[in-house]
Amino acid sequence: MASVVRMLPTPEAHDLIDLTYELADKELAMKVDEFEGRGEFPREIIRTLGRSGLLGLPYPAEYGGAEQPYEVYLQVLEILASRWAAVAEAISVHTLACYPVAHHGTPEQRQRWLPEMLGGELLGAYCLSEPAGGSDAANLSTRAVKDRDRYFVNGTKAWITHAGVADFYNVFARTGGPGPKGISCLLAPSDTAGLHVQARERTMGLKSSPVAQVSFDDAAVPEDRLVGQEGEGFRIAMGALDSGRLGIAACAVGLAQGALDYATAYAKDRTQFGQAIIDFQAVAFMLADADTQISAARALMLHAARLRDHGHPYSIEAAKAKLFASDMAMKVTTDMVQVLGGAGYVADHPVERYFREAKVLQIVEGTNQIQRLVIGRSLAKD
Incomplete structure (x- = not known):
């Protein structure tokens, strides 16, 4: 790079x-x-x-x-x-x-x-999704009931990154009626009685990143760990996700860049028919397209970031950046496996790992279908 x-x-x-x-x-x-x-x-x-x-x-x-x-x-x-x-x-x-x-x-x-x-002494996790609903976060079912100076939390959260290794968990739970206005945010330490990390998911990629369900069985969280006011949890969650989508876009750009760098070096070194395969137009064009798409994704990501830095609305631009960058990473890593041919299909070369890792970026922090829905609704409003 x-x-x-x-x-x-x-x-x-x-x-x-x-x-x-x-x-x-x-x-x-x-x-x-x-x-x-x-x-x-x-x-x-x-x-x-x-x-x-x-x-x-x-x-x-x-x-x-x-x-x-x-x-x-x-x-x-x-x-x-x-x-x-x-x-x-x-x-x-x-x-x-x-x-x-x-x-x-x-x-x-x-x-x-x-x-x-x-x-870095305390590592965090973010508990929003549930087994019955990921994209439909406004209708989550985990409930927190206040009794004197504590909230008792019951429910299950799903797809929690850092489950089992986190020191604290942001838990979004229902403290009021239905819909987004009934959701609050609690900061639960990992040693909370009644907080149980379930069996780790067997993921396609990101093998070193633990993901699991986290269940709450009358988990007692002190009232001073309520973040914001009761009923503000959904707004907090959505604000965090706007920023988080830019983080996923950055991961996608970097992952694709790593795959391109490796495939380019391989194409310069690998010879067929008496010449380096990068000199064949079919290979060079694949690399050129990848390089162009990465640059475009990076520019879109940084544009959204600069809007955020200057205090301008950036939610829709973050959705665009996450959508474009993660789709780009999937396409680029697929093509970089192809550049390596049979070698790209084995774990001896990292493009195989990049390919498996790219897929999850189209899913986390809101699926790309949800990003398209968000962007489309913004156009309808305009």
């Missing part, structure tokens, strides 16, 4: 990108095959990245964050994803999990929890 030209806003951002490349090469690229092969979550690597300042990039410095604009944070994610997508996804999910406290918590809640969250 050294050939990617980056227009960064400050000298500090340039230093941060240089640090990210260094960490990506030394901490991630050398270890990804080992951890993915074992299906082991790299908790110490995440902690190291946190201590290097990469887990609190878009958050305020007063709480231990780096106070970087989103356009810089997303490029950090992109670089990490080009080496190890599960690590970039872990940071994106953790950043999402910090959003409720950072943007809707009281000053006391921020002071109490954010420093360890942003420093």
Whole structure:
């Protein structure tokens, strides 16, 4: 990725990108095959990245964050994803999990929890989806009933990244009537009695990233762990997802870039009929199309990020970026497997892993069908 030209806003951002490349090469690229092969979550690597300042990039410095604009944070994610997508996804999910406290918590809640969250000592999870409903979050069924100074939570959440390794769980539960206005947000520590992590899902890709259902059986959460007011949970969840979709777009761009870089190097080295296969037009055009699509996705992602950084509405642009970038990553990784031919189908080469990992990016943080629905509705309103 050294050939990617980056227009960064400050000298500090340039230093941060240089640090990210260094960490990506030394901490991630050398270890990804080992951890993915074992299906082991790299908790110490995440902690190291946190201590290097990469887990609190878009958050305020007063709480231990780096106070970087989103356009810089997303490029950090992109670089990490080009080496190890599960690590970039872990940071994106953790950043999402910090959003409720950072943007809707009281000053006391921020002071109490954010420093360890942003420093990497506490890892977060985000519990919104349920077994009977992922896209239809407004009708979730997990319920929290207040009794004196505690909320008792009952229900099951599904597809929870970091299940079993997280230190805290953002739990969106119904405290009122039906619909979005009856949902609240609770911050449950991992040792909450009645919080049970179920068997880990056997996923197609991102093998080092644990995903499982989390069930709540009269799980008692203290009332001081209510984030925002009762009934504000759905608004908090949707605000977090707007930012989270940009994180997934960055993961998609980085993953596709990693696949292109590897396939290009392979095509320069692999010879057939007396010449490097990159000199065959059929191969060169596939690489050219991939390079162009990656650049387009990156530009769309950064445009949405800059809107966010300047305080402009960016929800629809985030949906566009997530939609385009994740569809692009699926297409590019499919083509990069084809460039390698039979070699692309075996695990000896990382394009096979990139291909499997790309698929989930079309699903998480709102399926791409939902993104199209969101974008289409915005056009109808206009």
